[in-house]
Amino acid sequence: MTKVTAQLSVSLDGFYAGPRHDGNGDWITSAESHGFYRVTRWATEAMAWRERQGITGGRRDVNSEIIAESFGAAGAYVMGRRMADGGEVPWGDEPPFRAPVFVVTHRPRERVVRQGGTSFTYVTDGVASAVAQARAAAGGKDVAVAGGGSLVRQVLRAGLLDELELHVAPVVLGTGMRLLDADLGLDEFEAIELTPTRVVPDPQVTHIRYAVTGRAPLTLDSRGR
């Protein structure tokens, strides 16, 4: 059965990149890129990530297995507009997805078909529609929310996310773009409950997978008495 999943590399303090680059100067020299590079570094050393980028070598380790599993489980992707724009040039003619990608955007654009099975369909009627279109295209496999963090948060907020896997890099950034921030729209006496379903430790990164249970009120208890 198709699940809607998301996985994202974050720092121990929950940032998936440094402070948002404002468009002045090159992104690569920005604090945003420096934070992003740090939290995703573990992946660039993994064979399975490199193979998808057309790069040889890398480690064949548990991190590589987790990346391979993640790509393998996805029958279609949902992606934010900013990530799609930022990836368009670096991903080149054969992007790493090898599956249909549905980009949530306000700007209509013709569907783009790339080599290797990747296509980009631009969806202008919202996140729920993009998830529904991806579900229909996933052929029974999972719908993966590819990112960025803002889109993952929107899908979680809308109650559409079934599974969230965080790859927690052992670093405190102190500032940046945070996956789980105030935009979740929770009131102070309410939370989103999850259930950890898999924890994989590694010196470079801790992988924690959660099933999303859903919103629930916060309650008091007797403190064991």
Place this chain on the structure above:
Amino acid sequence: MTKVTAQLSVSLDGFYAGPRHDGNGDWITSAESHGFYRVTRWATEAMAWRERQGITGGRRDVNSEIIAESFGAAGAYVMGRRMADGGEVPWGDEPPFRAPVFVVTHRPRERVVRQGGTSFTYVTDGVASAVAQARAAAGGKDVAVAGGGSLVRQVLRAGLLDELELHVAPVVLGTGMRLLDADLGLDEFEAIELTPTRVVPDPQVTHIRYAVTGRAPLTLDSRGR
């Protein structure tokens, strides 16, 4: 050799309590308490926590072992003033620490000696002094920063923390008091690096222990090429 350690229960989004209670109305009815109760609930069900509070029963499980280990490793504690004030009544005549506690405060106060080995010494000349006094009193065991979160952050910021263990409850609170927030004083191109040394999974909580490596500049990399 004495290490300076801290351990704290936090939500998946890094909060150790709900939004700070401002003093109007009872703390127990506040959003702060509701968040705090949710992230610390796992501990109240553990036998080792209950035993320290004088409550029978509870589970003898891995969570209980981790609590027992944490109490057992501490030769002295450093504590924030707000936590010490908040605990004074509920901890009663025999507080759970059974060791000297050094409270960081601006208000001078006579040392308080309780039953069972717990004493409270009020330190008015700063965090570093409190840590040094606790180190001298720890008898070769560890100095544990008991909390609250604000004091843990100050100790981390000052470069005085050797080990940080987070007990990550599987819940997103969305708002509240965050352990790792902007007060860390990191610039945008700098981070605090850590090394994960132990990960213990449990359905109620994920325990992740880190050795604190220290501040380091954020760098770019070749992305595997």
